[in-house]
Amino acid sequence: METLNYLAHGFATALQWHNLLFAFVGVLIGTAVGVLPGIGPMSGVALLIPITASMTGGLGPEEAATSSIILLAGVYYGAMYGGSTTSILLNTPGESSSVVTTLDGYQMARQGRAGAALAIAAIGSFVAGLFALIALVVLAQPLSTVAIKFGPADYFSLMLLGLAAVSGLAGKSMTKALIMTVLGLLLATIGMDTVSGVARFTYDIPVLYSGLEFLTVAVGLFALGEVFKTILEKDYSSGKIAKIGRVLPTKQDLKDSAAPIARGSLLGFFIGILPGAGATLASFFSYIMEKKMSKRPETFGKGNIAGVAAPESANNAASGGAMIPLLTLGIPGSGTTAILMGALIMYNVQPGPLLFDEHPQVAWGLIASMFIGNLMLLILNMPLVKVFAKVIQTPAKYLIPIIVAISIFGVYAVQAQIFDLMLLLGCGIAGYFLVRNDYPLAPLVLGLVLGPMIENNMRRALTTSNGDFMIFLQKPMSAVFLLIAALWIIVPLLMKKRGKQVIVNEEG
Amino acid sequence: MNKKFDRYASFVYLLIGIGFVWQSTTISASSYGSNVGPNIFPLGLGSLLILLSIRLFYEVLKAKDHGGEKEKLDYKRFLMIFAAAVLYAFFFEDIGYILGTFLFLLFSFQVLERGKWLKSLLIASLFSVGVYVLFVVILEGSMPGFPSWLSLS
Numbered sequence: 001m002e003t004l005n006y007l008a009h010g011f012a013t014a015l016q017w018h019n020l021l022f023a024f025v026g027v028l029i030g031t032a033v034g035v036l037p038g039i040g041p042m043s044g045v046a047l048l049i050p051i052t053a054s055m056t057g058g059l060g061p062e063e064a065a066t067s068s069i070i071l072l073a074g075v076y077y078g079a080m081y082g083g084s085t086t087s088i089l090l091n092t093p094g095e096s097s098s099v100v101t102t103l104d105g106y107q108m109a110r111q112g113r114a115g116a117a118l119a120i121a122a123i124g125s126f127v128a129g130l131f132a133l134i135a136l137v138v139l140a141q142p143l144s145t146v147a148i149k150f151g152p153a154d155y156f157s158l159m160l161l162g163l164a165a166v167s168g169l170a171g172k173s174m175t176k177a178l179i180m181t182v183l184g185l186l187l188a189t190i191g192m193d194t195v196s197g198v199a200r201f202t203y204d205i206p207v208l209y210s211g212l213e214f215l216t217v218a219v220g221l222f223a224l225g226e227v228f229k230t231i232l233e234k235d236y237s238s239g240k241i242a243k244i245g246r247v248l249p250t251k252q253d254l255k256d257s258a259a260p261i262a263r264g265s266l267l268g269f270f271i272g273i274l275p276g277a278g279a280t281l282a283s284f285f286s287y288i289m290e291k292k293m294s295k296r297p298e299t300f301g302k303g304n305i306a307g308v309a310a311p312e313s314a315n316n317a318a319s320g321g322a323m324i325p326l327l328t329l330g331i332p333g334s335g336t337t338a339i340l341m342g343a344l345i346m347y348n349v350q351p352g353p354l355l356f357d358e359h360p361q362v363a364w365g366l367i368a369s370m371f372i373g374n375l376m377l378l379i380l381n382m383p384l385v386k387v388f389a390k391v392i393q394t395p396a397k398y399l400i401p402i403i404v405a406i407s408i409f410g411v412y413a414v415q416a417q418i419f420d421l422m423l424l425l426g427c428g429i430a431g432y433f434l435v436r437n438d439y440p441l442a443p444l445v446l447g448l449v450l451g452p453m454i455e456n457n458m459r460r461a462l463t464t465s466n467g468d469f470m471i472f473l474q475k476p477m478s479a480v481f482l483l484i485a486a487l488w489i490i491v492p493l494l495m496k497k498r499g500k501q502v503i504v505n506e507e508g
Numbered sequence: 509m510n511k512k513f514d515r516y517a518s519f520v521y522l523l524i525g526i527g528f529v530w531q532s533t534t535i536s537a538s539s540y541g542s543n544v545g546p547n548i549f550p551l552g553l554g555s556l557l558i559l560l561s562i563r564l565f566y567e568v569l570k571a572k573d574h575g576g577e578k579e580k581l582d583y584k585r586f587l588m589i590f591a592a593a594v595l596y597a598f599f600f601e602d603i604g605y606i607l608g609t610f611l612f613l614l615f616s617f618q619v620l621e622r623g624k625w626l627k628s629l630l631i632a633s634l635f636s637v638g639v640y641v642l643f644v645v646i647l648e649g650s651m652p653g654f655p656s657w658l659s660l661s
Contacts, residue, residue: 054647175564179521182557186528186550193546200535200546201528231589231620232581398631401616404593405609409639412600413651421597425590437513455549462548 003141006356010364014372018059019070019365022052023373026071030078031380035086035391039403040095041079042336042442043223045072047403049215049343050410065347066362070369072343073323076336077129077370080279080316081377084121085388088114088308097279097315100287104300104307115385116249117308120257122381123249124313128265129374132320135269136327136367140356143328147353152460153471157481159454162331164485165275167443168492176439178489184447185454187212194452195459207419214342214448215414219407220424221441222335225431227403230396232432257309260290268314272321275333282318283311320370326351327363330453335442338449345449514568521561528554588619604654609636 013019033044052071056064083095088105101121108117150158163185167177190201191211202208229235249257267289268282290310291300300307325331330352332338344351349359356363381388411424431441465471473479532550596612603611613632618625644651 054643057647173567175560175567179557179560179564182553182560183521183524186524186553186557189528189550189553196546198535198546200550201531228586228590231586232583234582234585397620398617400620401589401613402635404589404616405613405635405639408593408597408600409605409609409643409651413643416650418598418600421600422594425593425597429590433513437517439517458549 003137006141006360006364007137007368009360010366010368011371013066013361013365014070014368019067019369020372022055022067022071023074023369024376026074027078027081027373027377027380030075030080031082031085031377031388032391033075034079034082034084034095034098035388036394036399039223039226041076042339043219043226044079045075045336045339045343046215046218047223047406047410048072048075049339049346050219050414051406052343053346054413061347062359062361065344065349065359066365068347069340069344069349069362069366070373072340073366073370074373076340077316077319077373078377080312080319081122081125081381082388083315084125084308084312085118085381085385086392088117088121089389090392095279097283097318098312099280100283100311101308103287104302104304107301107303108305108308111303113303113305116253117305118385119249119382120253120305120309121312122378122385123254124257124261124264124309125316125381126374126378127261128268128313128317129320129377130371131265132269132272132317132323133367133370133374136320136324139324140328140363140367143324144353144356147329150353150477151475152457152464153475154477154481156454156457156461157472157478157485158329159331159450159457161481161485161488162275162325162333163443163446163450163454164488166333166446168488169281172438174489174493177443180434180439180441181443181447184444185451186447187217187444188448188451189455195456207417212423212448213415213420214445215346216411216420216424217427217448218339218342218445219411220427221431221434221445223403223407224424224428225435225441227400228428228432229435230400235396253305257305260286260306260310261313263289263293264310264313265317268317269321271314272318273324273333275325275331278322278334278336279315279318282314286310286314323370327355327366328353330355332446332449335445338442338446342445342449511568511571514564518561518565518568521557521564525554525557525561529558585619589616592616592619601652604652606636606640606653609639 014023029048030041030044033039033041039047049068049072052068055071056067059067079095080097083093083098084101084105087093087098087101088109091102091106093099093102105117105121108114163181167181168174188211190208192199192202192209199209264286267286268279271282271285272279287300287307287310290306291297294300294304294306296304319336322333322337325333326337326341330341330350332341341351344362349355349362407424407428408421411420434441434444461471462469471478472482528550532547532554535545535547535550592612592615596608600608610632613635614628617628617632640651640653644653
C-alpha cells in the first residue's frame with residue numbers, strides 16, 4: 001500500500017505541467033535519436049545533459065534534478081522505440097539494439113507491410129515498457145531495503161562486480177575492456193581526493209583540482225567520436241526508404257505477435273537487470289528464442305511479424321530493467337545508465353538505496369513519468385511515424401557540424417572553460433580511435449562514474465579493518481559478490497579457450 | 509593496421525600505468541588516523557594497468573594480422589573540420605558564440621558539400637542565432653554572445 005502511496009505522489013510530480021513538457025521533449029528527442037543512425041542513446045543522453053542543466057536552471061535543486069532526469073530517461077527509452085523505424089524502413093538499424101529487427105522488419109517493408117511492422121514494434125515496446133515499470137515499482141522498495149544493509153566492503157565488492165560484468169561482456173577482447181575500465185578508474189582519481197583533501201595528479205593546474213568533468217569526457221568520447229567516424233568514413237549519404245502504407249496492424253498481426261511480445265518483455269526485463277547485458281543482448285536472445293519456439297522457423301528472416309515483435313519488446317523491457325540496479329543499488333549496468341547516473345550525481349542526487357528515502361520525489365517522479373512517457377511514445381510512434389520517417393532524410397552533412405556545435409555549446413554552458421572544450425575535442429579523437437580498434441567505451445565511462453565511490457568504500461572498509469584486505473572476503477555478502485565478479489571474468493575466458501563463441505554486447 | 513595500433517597502444521598504456529604508479533608515490537601518504545592513504549587506489553590501479561598492457565602486448569604478438577583490406581579514410585575533410593573546431597573552441601570566448609558558431613557551421617557545411625551557399629548560410633545563421641536566443645534570452649543562461657570589441661551586447 002505504501003508503494004502505491006509513493007507512486008501517487010510520483011504521479012503528482014510527473015503531472016506538473018513542466019514535467020509533462022520535459023517528458024514529452026525527452027521522448028521526442030529520444031525517438032529522433034533512435035531514428036537518426038549517427039547518434040546512439042549514449043551520445044544523445046550525454047549531449048542533452050548540459051542542455052537540460054541550463055533548462056532547469058530556474059528551478060530548485062530537487063525539482064531541477066527531477067525534471068532533468070525525467071527528460072534524460074525519456075531520451076533513453078525513447079531511443080528504443082525510434083531505433084526500430086530505420087531498421088524497418090531502411091534496413092539500417094538506428095541503434096545496435098535494433099539490429100535483429102532488420103532481419104524481419106525490412107522484409108515486411110518490402111512486402112508492403114511496413115506500417116504493420118512499425119505499429120507492432122511500437123505496441124510491443126509499449127507493453128514491454130509497462131511491464132518493466134510495474135516490475136520496477138514492485139521491486140524497488142524491497143531491493144533498496146536489502147541494499148541499505150550493505151556495508152562499505154559489500155558496496156566495494158558489488159561495484160567491482162558491476163565493472164567486471166560490463167568488462168566481461170563488452171567488445172571482442174576482454175583485455176582491452178579491462179584496460180578501458182582501469183583507465184576510467186585512474187582518470188577518476190585526478191583531482192582533489194574527497195577523503196583526505198590531498199590533490200592528486202594536478203601539478204598545480206587549477207582546472208584539474210575538481211577533476212576531469214565526466215560530462216566533457218562522455219560527450220567527447222561518444223558524440224564527437226561518432227561524428228568524427230562519420231566524417232572519416234564518408235558515411236553521410238542517405239538511402240532510400242520504403243513506403244509505409246497502412247499503419248494499423250490487422251487482427252491476425254496482433255494475434256500472431258501477442259505471445260512473442262509477452263515472452264520478449266519477460267526475457268528482456270531479466271536480461272536488463274543483469275549488469276553488463278543490455279538491450280542489444282536482450283533483442284538477440286529473444287529473436288533466437290522466438291525462432292526456436294516457432295512452428296515454422298523457416299519463415300523467420302522472410303517477414304515474420306514475431307521477428308519484429310519479440311526483439312523490439314525485449315530491448316524496451318531491458319532498458320526498463322536496467323533502471324532497477326541503477327536506482328536501487330546505484331550500480332549502472334550499461335554505458336547509457338552510467339551516463340544517467342553521472343547526470344544524477346551532477347545534481348547531487350546519489351542513486352542507490354538511500355535514493356528512495358532521501359529523494360522520493362526524484363525516484364518516484366521518474367518512475368511515474370516513465371509511465372506517461374511510454375504512453376506518449378505509443379501516440380508519437382503510431383500516427384506520427386510518417387513524420388519521423390521524414391527525420392531519417394535529414395541530410396547528415398548538415399547534421400554533423402551541428403552536433404559538433406551542440407557539443408561545444410553544451411560543454412561550455414556547463415563548464416565555462418576553454419580547457420574543457422579542448423579536452424572535449426581530445427576525447428573525440430580518442431573515442432574515434434578506441435572504437436575503431438575495438439576498445440569498448442562503456443567500461444571507461446563506468447569506471448569514471450564509479451571510480452570515486454569505489455575508492456571511498458574501499459578506504460572506509462580498509463579503515464575499519466586497519467588496512468587488512470581480507471575484510472572483503474570475511475564479510476559474507478562481499479565475498480559472494482567478489483566470487484560472482486571473478487566468475488564473470490573467468491567463465492568467458494574458459495569458454496573462449498574451448499573455442500566456443502561468446503556473445504558480446506556491442507552496445508557502445 | 510589494427511595490430512600496429514594495439515602495439516603502440518600497449519606501450520602507451522604501459523607508460524600511463526608507470527606514470528600513475530610513480531606519481532602516486534609522491535602523494536603525501538599519511539592522512540590522519542588511517543593507514544589507508546590517498547595513494548593506495550591509484551597505486552594499485554596503475555600496477556594493474558601495467559600488467560594488462562603487458563598482457564595486451566603479448567596478445568598482439570600472438571595474434572595473426574588480418575589487416576588485408578584498407579579502407580580509404582577521408583582525412584582531408586576530417587582535418588579541415590577538426591582544425592576549424594579547434595579554432596572555434598580556442599577562440600570561443602574572444603569571438604563570441606554567435607559569430608564563432610556561424611563561421612564554424614558555414615565552413616563545415618561547405619567542406620562536406622561545396623555549393624548551395626544560400627542553404628548553408630541560412631541554416632548556419634538560423635542555428636547560431638536560434639540557440640543563442642533560446643539559451644541566453646529565454647533561459648537566461650550566460651554565454652559570450654558577441655565579441656566584446658564589437659560592443660553590441
